[in-house]
Amino acid sequence: MKSDNDRTGQLSEGPLDSRTVIGFYHVDLAYDDQKAVDNVSFTVANGEFLCITGPSGAGKSSILRLIAMDAFPTRGEVMVRGMMSSKMSRRKVPMLRREIGFVFQDFRLLEDRSVEDNISFVQLVVGIPHAQIVKNNMRVLTQVGLYDKRHRLPRQLSGGEQQRVAIARAMVNSPKILLADEPTGNLDPVNAQEIIDLLFRINDAGTSVLFSTHDHGIVKTFGQRVMVINQGRIESDEKRRVPVNRKANLADKMYIAAARKDRLNV
Amino acid sequence: MFKNAQVAYLVRESFAGFHRRKLTTGVTILIMGSALLVLAMLTLVTLNMGNMLEKARAGIDMRVFLHEGLDSRQMAELQPRLVIIPGVQNVAWISPETALAQFKEGLGEDAGILDMLDSNPLPASYHLTLTPGARNLKAVEAIREEIAVWGEVSEILFNQGWIDALESWTFRFQMASLVVSLIVFLAAVFVISNTVKLTMAASARVIQIQKLVGATNTFIRIPYLAEGMIQGMLAGILAMGLLGLAGWFLDGRLGGVIFFSVQQIFGFILFCIVLGLTGSFAAMRKYLTMQSEI
Numbered sequence: 001m002k003s004d005n006d007r008t009g010q011l012s013e014g015p016l017d018s019r020t021v022i023g024f025y026h027v028d029l030a031y032d033d034q035k036a037v038d039n040v041s042f043t044v045a046n047g048e049f050l051c052i053t054g055p056s057g058a059g060k061s062s063i064l065r066l067i068a069m070d071a072f073p074t075r076g077e078v079m080v081r082g083m084m085s086s087k088m089s090r091r092k093v094p095m096l097r098r099e100i101g102f103v104f105q106d107f108r109l110l111e112d113r114s115v116e117d118n119i120s121f122v123q124l125v126v127g128i129p130h131a132q133i134v135k136n137n138m139r140v141l142t143q144v145g146l147y148d149k150r151h152r153l154p155r156q157l158s159g160g161e162q163q164r165v166a167i168a169r170a171m172v173n174s175p176k177i178l179l180a181d182e183p184t185g186n187l188d189p190v191n192a193q194e195i196i197d198l199l200f201r202i203n204d205a206g207t208s209v210l211f212s213t214h215d216h217g218i219v220k221t222f223g224q225r226v227m228v229i230n231q232g233r234i235e236s237d238e239k240r241r242v243p244v245n246r247k248a249n250l251a252d253k254m255y256i257a258a259a260r261k262d263r264l265n266v
Numbered sequence: 267m268f269k270n271a272q273v274a275y276l277v278r279e280s281f282a283g284f285h286r287r288k289l290t291t292g293v294t295i296l297i298m299g300s301a302l303l304v305l306a307m308l309t310l311v312t313l314n315m316g317n318m319l320e321k322a323r324a325g326i327d328m329r330v331f332l333h334e335g336l337d338s339r340q341m342a343e344l345q346p347r348l349v350i351i352p353g354v355q356n357v358a359w360i361s362p363e364t365a366l367a368q369f370k371e372g373l374g375e376d377a378g379i380l381d382m383l384d385s386n387p388l389p390a391s392y393h394l395t396l397t398p399g400a401r402n403l404k405a406v407e408a409i410r411e412e413i414a415v416w417g418e419v420s421e422i423l424f425n426q427g428w429i430d431a432l433e434s435w436t437f438r439f440q441m442a443s444l445v446v447s448l449i450v451f452l453a454a455v456f457v458i459s460n461t462v463k464l465t466m467a468a469s470a471r472v473i474q475i476q477k478l479v480g481a482t483n484t485f486i487r488i489p490y491l492a493e494g495m496i497q498g499m500l501a502g503i504l505a506m507g508l509l510g511l512a513g514w515f516l517d518g519r520l521g522g523v524i525f526f527s528v529q530q531i532f533g534f535i536l537f538c539i540v541l542g543l544t545g546s547f548a549a550m551r552k553y554l555t556m557q558s559e560i
């Protein structure tokens with residue numbers, strides 16, 4: 001699923017590569033004069049895992065917002081799955097959002113609804129029939145290991161569990177891209193590692209994952225492409241050569257097989 | 267446009283605000299109902315007043331007196347000329363004898379003094395009634411000017427002062443009720459808009475997530491628009507109910523008062539629904555963008 005010659009960090013100047021799912025071309029984003037993103041260019045290939053890191057206020061969230069087209073560049077062009085920010089109409093934004101899953105540091109679950117209702121909710125909104133919703137809930141909640149706790153309210157779950165619900169919610173409509181904005185920010189290292197493992201598994205099943213964090217400790221363990229942002233600019237963007245212990249265990253392999261199968265069905 | 271599952275969701279969500287905030291919604295409907303009651307009463311008074319004025323105006327007429335010494339053929343020739351004047355509805359010939367009889371009747375017991383006259387001093391005249399459209403000062407003046415130049419006519423009488431007063435009062439009342447209606451209307455829109463804003467503020471997280479997962483703006487807005495419309499409708503029904511109840515209590519004492527017709531009642535409630543819709547739209551101005559403020 002993943003290829004060895006990722007075109008990471010390279011600007012594709014020629015015709016768009018069909019494997020490019022996200023492209024930034026000399027992008028600026030200014031909030032009242034102050035530039036949060038400053039002349040940023042990079043591309044993300046289909047199925048790639050990109051870790052965006054940098055200090056607080058560097059512009060990580062801003063980059064993710066640009067991808068979700070919740071903000072539009074003040075200069076340059078953002079391309080997501082073939083849709084250009086400059087040609088984006090307001091009517092088309094919802095269609096783009098259906099291809100993107102979003103996870104936040106603060107989970108953003110609906111506090112007055114059960115785990116299952118939180119996940120049903122995002123499917124109702126896009127018109128998935130009831131029978132399919134029941135099936136999907138079972139699938140994603142099993143995948144994040146929370147099917148038994150599906151009737152609980154978010155406050156009756158640990159932080160790590162809540163974040164897994166949020167990930168299940170982001171993945172239930174089978175998006176092609178998952179944006180995770182500091183998903184481990186509120187979690188202890190053990191829970192954080194669990195979330196990261198989950199993101200890896202999602203990525204293995206073919207979804208492009210963008211993961212932002214200001215925690216360099218987490219980044220060091222990655223054998224992934226890491227992009228360092230500082231003051232709105234890309235400081236470095238490289239694929240680590242560090243051999244990592246990401247040997248999938250048997251359970252993971254089973255999960256991956258199951259996940260791949262599901263994606264084909266949806 | 268929407269799939270079945272989405273429609274079912276929208277219907278449920280439209281009533282969710284009522285369910286989750288019973289008191290707020292109840293108070294809103296009560297306040298709005300009161301405002302609308304004022305509006306309905308004002309409309310009813312205007313309606314009745316218009317009706318009364320219309321009746322009063324039916325009494326506006328004109329007397330065209332003729333010179334003496336015209337023969338009966340000359341007088342008869344005037345009749346068709348009067349009838350074709352725009353605004354004239356009916357033309358009645360009043361002979362000197364009829365006029366005298368009417369005059370005597372008016373004098374009652376004192377009629378005896380008229381016997382002293384050896385000839386009838388009253389001139390012949392035509393009595394004009396006017397079409398409804400001509401029962402106003404301008405039209406009456408126009409008719410008068412047209413007739414006044416005829417050589418056969420000696421004098422034209424009509425109740426000018428009365429028409430003046432009638433017109434200016436009608437106008438003043440219409441303006442006053444328009445202003446009051448406008449204020450009441452704005453107040454009602456404001457009340458509904460506030461309640462819908464409350465609902466939306468309480469649902470900010472829900473709306474944010476809907477935007478995030480690709481709900482269209484229309485889809486997001488429908489439940490709130492529906493909530494406003496339903497509130498407007500209930501308030502309208504409440505106002506009509508109260509008014510109807512009041513009418514029922516006062517029934518015997520207010521003879522001749524006209525109430526709304528069934529069509530007008532439906533029209534009023536439809537108007538209240540539109541009012542609720544307007545309030546909701548006002549409430550969601552800031553939610554019209556796709557920004558989800560992630």
Ligand SMILES: Nc1ncnc2c1ncn2[C@@H]1O[C@H](COP(=O)(O)OP(=O)(O)OP(=O)(O)O)[C@@H](O)[C@H]1O
Pocket residue numbers: 031032035036054055056057058059060061062063214
């Ligand atoms: N809505 C906004 N209006 C004005 N300025 C903003 C807005 N959002 C972000 N900024 C500014 O843009 C810059 C980049 O913010 P951004 O949230 O992208 O940083 P970040 O890397 O995600 O930081 P953190 O690690 O703290 O989440 C910051 O200086 C921030 O103050």
Ligand SMILES: [Mg+2]
Pocket residue numbers: 060061062181182
């Ligand atoms: Mg951030």
